[in-house]
Amino acid sequence: MTFLPEALHLATYPLEGSFQKVDGNEVLRAIGRDSLTAEGFLALLSPAASPHLEAMASRARDLTMRHFGRTVSLFTPLYLSNHCANHCRYCGFAARNTIPRTQLNLEEVRAEGEAIAATGLKQILLLTGEAPHKAGVDYLEACVAVLRPLFPSIAIEVFPMETEDYARLVRAGVDGLTVFQETYDPELYAQLHPAGPKRDFVFRLNTPQRGAEAGMRIVNIGALLGLSDWRREIFATGLHAAWLQRQYPGVDIAVSLPRMRPHAGDFEPACVVSDRDLVQAMTALRIFLPRLSVTISTRETPRFRDNILPLGVTRMSAGVSTAVGGHAKPAETGQFEISDGRSVAEVCQVLRARGYQPVFKDWEPLEASA
Amino acid sequence: MEQTDTFELGGRALTSRLFTGTGKYGDDGLIPAVCEASGSQVITVALRRVDLDKGADNVMRHIPGHMTLLPNTSGARTADEAVRIARLARAMGCGNWIKIEVISDNRYLLPDGYETVRATEILAREGFVVLPYMNPDLYVARSLANAGAAAIMPLGAPIGTNRGLRTEEMIRILIEEMSLPIIVDAGIGTPSQACQAMEMGAHACLVNTAIATAADPIGMARAFGQAVQAGRRAYLAGLGSVAALARASSPLTGFLDQEEGGI
Numbered sequence: 001m002t003f004l005p006e007a008l009h010l011a012t013y014p015l016e017g018s019f020q021k022v023d024g025n026e027v028l029r030a031i032g033r034d035s036l037t038a039e040g041f042l043a044l045l046s047p048a049a050s051p052h053l054e055a056m057a058s059r060a061r062d063l064t065m066r067h068f069g070r071t072v073s074l075f076t077p078l079y080l081s082n083h084c085a086n087h088c089r090y091c092g093f094a095a096r097n098t099i100p101r102t103q104l105n106l107e108e109v110r111a112e113g114e115a116i117a118a119t120g121l122k123q124i125l126l127l128t129g130e131a132p133h134k135a136g137v138d139y140l141e142a143c144v145a146v147l148r149p150l151f152p153s154i155a156i157e158v159f160p161m162e163t164e165d166y167a168r169l170v171r172a173g174v175d176g177l178t179v180f181q182e183t184y185d186p187e188l189y190a191q192l193h194p195a196g197p198k199r200d201f202v203f204r205l206n207t208p209q210r211g212a213e214a215g216m217r218i219v220n221i222g223a224l225l226g227l228s229d230w231r232r233e234i235f236a237t238g239l240h241a242a243w244l245q246r247q248y249p250g251v252d253i254a255v256s257l258p259r260m261r262p263h264a265g266d267f268e269p270a271c272v273v274s275d276r277d278l279v280q281a282m283t284a285l286r287i288f289l290p291r292l293s294v295t296i297s298t299r300e301t302p303r304f305r306d307n308i309l310p311l312g313v314t315r316m317s318a319g320v321s322t323a324v325g326g327h328a329k330p331a332e333t334g335q336f337e338i339s340d341g342r343s344v345a346e347v348c349q350v351l352r353a354r355g356y357q358p359v360f361k362d363w364e365p366l367e368a369s370a
Numbered sequence: 371m372e373q374t375d376t377f378e379l380g381g382r383a384l385t386s387r388l389f390t391g392t393g394k395y396g397d398d399g400l401i402p403a404v405c406e407a408s409g410s411q412v413i414t415v416a417l418r419r420v421d422l423d424k425g426a427d428n429v430m431r432h433i434p435g436h437m438t439l440l441p442n443t444s445g446a447r448t449a450d451e452a453v454r455i456a457r458l459a460r461a462m463g464c465g466n467w468i469k470i471e472v473i474s475d476n477r478y479l480l481p482d483g484y485e486t487v488r489a490t491e492i493l494a495r496e497g498f499v500v501l502p503y504m505n506p507d508l509y510v511a512r513s514l515a516n517a518g519a520a521a522i523m524p525l526g527a528p529i530g531t532n533r534g535l536r537t538e539e540m541i542r543i544l545i546e547e548m549s550l551p552i553i554v555d556a557g558i559g560t561p562s563q564a565c566q567a568m569e570m571g572a573h574a575c576l577v578n579t580a581i582a583t584a585a586d587p588i589g590m591a592r593a594f595g596q597a598v599q600a601g602r603r604a605y606l607a608g609l610g611s612v613a614a615l616a617r618a619s620s621p622l623t624g625f626l627d628q629e630e631g632g633i
Contacts, residue, residue, distance in 0.1 A: 065583050067530045069394020120426065217445075250447045250474035291476055355396040361421040363445060366454045 002206050003243045010236050011186055015042075019231055022046035031055050036288045041238055044284035045231045053280060060283035061310045063290045072351055073293075073315045073359045074344065075123035077157070078112050079324040079334075080104050080143060084129025086196035088182070090224065090260060090267045092334065093129045095196065102324045103128075103135055106146050113147045115327040119319050119344035122361040123153040125178060130159035130197055137165045144172045153363045155218060159197070160207040166214030173365060176218035177211035179204070180256065183227045184236035192227065208240075212248035217363070219244060219251050220295060225278070226260030226269035234281040238288050245289065254293035254315065257282055261299045261337050275304055279311060286312035298340040305340055306350055319344035375606065377573060379551060380467055380499030380520050382438060386411045387568065388598040389440065389553065390591065391578025392429050393419075400587050401432040408591035409599075413437045414469050414576065416444035417459045430464075440501065442469040449488035456493050468493055469523065469555075470502040479529040483510040487517050494518025503555055506540035508547060515550050522550050523576065526567065527557025530579045534563040538570070545571045561590075561597030568601025569609060 019042065027049045030040035043049065044056060081103035082093045092099065104112060116124060126143060128135040135158070144154055155176025156169065166177065181204060183189050189201045198204065208219045221240055223233035237255055244253045257278060260269045273281075285292060295315040296305055305316065320341075321327055322334030342350075348358045376383040390410040392401060405413065413433055420441075421428050433439065441459035446452035449472060456468040470493070472485040486502045487510065494500045499520045504510055506524035514522055524541050527533035534557060535541065545552050551573035558564050564575045577594050584590035620627075 066532060066579065069579070069582055070396030071394060122421065122426075245477050249476055252476055291479070352397065357396050357398060359419065360426065362418055364418045364420070364455060364458060366451060366458075 001247070002209060003240055004202060004205060006239060006243065007184055007205055007236065008186070010184065010232075010239065015232050015235065016229075018042055019046040022048045024048050024051065027052050028055070031059050031287065038239060038242075041284060041288040042235060044287060045235055045280065049280060049284070050276070053276065053283070056283040056287065057279065057311050060286040060312045063286055064310065064312050064314070067291050068314050070355055071357045071359050072309065072313060073123065073362050074121060074318050074347070075125055075153075075155070075315065076116055076119075076121050076317055076319050076327075076344070077125045077127050077322065078109075078116060078147075079127045079322060079326065080109065080139075081128040081131065081135040082324050083131035083134045084196075086130050086198040087194050088196075088198060089192050089194070090182075090227065090269075104143075104325055106142055108325055108328070109143045109146050111328040112325060113150045116319070117150040120348075120360055121319065121344055122151055123155070123363075124151050125155045125157055125176070125317075127156075128158045132159060137161065137168060140169060140174075141172045144169065144174055148173045148365075152361055152365050155220070160204050161210070163210040163214050166211050166216065170215040175216060175363060175365075176220065177208065177216045178220040178222075178254075178256070179207045179211070180222040180224060180258065181205060181237075181240070182224045184223060184233060184240070185228055188228050208244055209247070212244065212251045217252060218254055218293070219248075220254035220256055220293070222256035222258055222295075224258055224260060225273045225281075226271060228270055230271065230273045230277055230281060234285065238285050241285075241289055241292055245292075252293055253289075254295055255285060256295040256297065257285075258297060258299055261339070278304075279308060282308065282312045298338040301339040302342055302350075306354065309351070309354060309356060316347070318342065318347040375602065377551070380438075382411075384411050384438075384574075385409075386595070386598075387574040387602055388564070388595050389414065389555075389574055389576035390581060391576065392416070392433070393444075393578055394582035395587065398427070398429050398432045401429075402434050403588045404581060404591040405434050405437055407588045408581070408595040410591075410595065411436070411438055412440050412467075414440040414442050414578070415464070417441050417455050417462070417464070418445045420459075420462065420464070422462060438467060439465050440467045440469050441465070442503075443471050443489075444473075446470075446472050446489075447474040448472065449485040449492070452485070452489040453492050456489075456498060457496075460498070466497060467499040467501065470500060481505055481525070483507060483513075486510070487513045490514050490519050491517035494520075501553065506537045506544055508540075508543055511544050511548050511550075515548060519550060521553050521573070522548060523553045523555040525556040526554050526563065527559075529556045531557055532559025532580055533557050534559055535566055538566075541567070541572065542570055561593040564594055565597040565601035565604075568598055569604045571605055574598075 022043045026043040030043040084093045157178035193199045293314045294312045297317045298320040351358045386409045388410045389412040392415045441464040443452040443455040472482045503523045527536040553574040554567040554572045555576040
């Protein structure tokens with residue numbers, strides 16, 4: 001069983017009409033319910049919900065406080081390689097972009113790891129492009145072996161793999177998988193990924209499931225907001241997250257809400273997702289799935305990140321460089337420009353000032369214990 | 371009463387029947403004041419969050435020395451993981467008390483009874499004082515007792531929901547049937563609910579979310595401490611029975627006291 005039939009049904013369903021039909025009363029009823037159906041979630045994403053944003057925020061804040069308390073888990077990405085065979089039209093690392101290509105050797109990985117560990121962080125996210133012949137499973141396994149002593153939690157955001165490969169990495173000490181569908185619209189997906197292995201919509205769609213089956217503790221999904229109508233994309237993302245939660249109840253399902261940022265290349269977003277839209281998306285997700293982990297990256301500005309903290313955020317990146325080797329030495333071209341360049345210490349200071357505890361360590365690795 | 375009403379658990383004589391936690395605080399620096407205000411003597415801590423690295427902001431350094439540590443296996447999805455976390459906790463110097471949480475459902479965080487019993491069996495054999503978090507089910511409770519649990523920790527409602535004693539009748543059965551102490555854990559959202567659990571005869575309550583997420587955690591800790599005490603006192607004093615209707619006469623048996631021939 002996969003999410004594909006539901007995704008394909010959604011892709012052809014005239015959701016725009018459904019969003020338009022929602023009235024304010026339906027929105028208020030959805031905000032007040034203990035548990036939401038997909039229809040209630042749709043109501044919260046509709047234009048009719050916009051005037052009720054404060055009420056949604058209040059409910060989202062209460063639910064977040066109840067289930068996660070005043071804590072935010074911190075992590076940072078570590079870019080291992082920017083070699084990539086894909087041609088994603090919106091990405092700075094796409095094969096056609098003439099940027100310097102580089103890949104860290106294990107000594108450099110250690111240096112990056114040590115530079116990150118010196119900030120106090122204990123959770124990292126390893127990133128590569130899609131070039132398995134250069135940065136494949138063997139390479140990742142070797143990197144994890146180097147980083148394991150420094151980080152109790154290691155997640156990957158690399159290229160979609162088969163379940164057995166994920167299982168190998170889980171055994172090596174990887175406990176989290178991040179993979180964004182980018183868009184849940186198969187036609188748009190085909191246009192945006194004209195060549196390269198990423199063209200396979202179905203293989204990518206089923207990737208979170210393969211990670212969960214391989215034993216990942218955290219699976220983080222998301223759509224790249226700006227590629228198409230955000231309401232549709234968030235609705236599909238929420239249903240995908242709900243499906244994964246039901247299918248794999250032991251896995252912590254997380255959603256990221258990445259908005260498009262300037263990057264190398266000339267792709268212009270198809271739609272602009274405003275701050276107001278993003279708040280509606282995040283609070284609707286929180287009310288629909290109260291225990292969902294929600295990740296906010298440094299794509300967002302410090303002011304916005306600080307203000308949306310109580311509305312559902314449970315995980316944040318901090319002290320970020322999106323360039324390969326950017327933690328240990330001055331950065332070259334990153335995957336995208338970040339908006340929040342604050343150090344880990346500065347982010348922690350703000351969190352504490354707002355009454356939140358930055359959580360560095362949230363897992364105790366068990367593979368080495370008796 | 372305070373001098374004699376001690377709660378014997380795991381070789382300790384506790385005078386407070388409120389257990390507290392360390393999760394969800396905006397600032398772990400509040401923990402000492404919460405312990406003091408609540409009077410609590412037992413505090414649970416998730417081993418997954420304990421960071422003994424030099425320079426790390428370690429939650430353990432905020433826990434007052436007189437507290438009994440109750441490490442928990444939060445994050446364990448199987449008995450095997452719970453056992454490994456418990457052993458790590460002991461190796462890290464957290465003592466030999468362990469609260470078993472085996473949860474493989476992230477939507478409701480309900481405990482897995484079968485895996486909990488398995489972990490209890492292994493850890494009790496290894497000399498741990500095992501306090502398993504469980505769904506209030508009599509059969510599971512009996513299995514836990516047979517497996518060597520030191521107490522049973524049934525949930526009042528799913529973790530973090532603050533919904534109170536939704537499982538009241540099931541907990542009442544456990545209190546009546548089990549000889550092990552019953553410590554109501556999870557779901558208690560208000561001091562009055564903790565008081566109610568104690569009035570029912572629960573031996574203790576564990577409260578975390580309702581204290582840690584209150585606007586004033588220290589004030590709330592004090593309120594919970596007093597509520598648990600009040601409930602315990604009421605239980606010991608013997609509550610009167612509750613009648614649904616006022617009883618002014620005996621319509622069904624009154625004839626027994628009437629003389630024959632009377633109306």
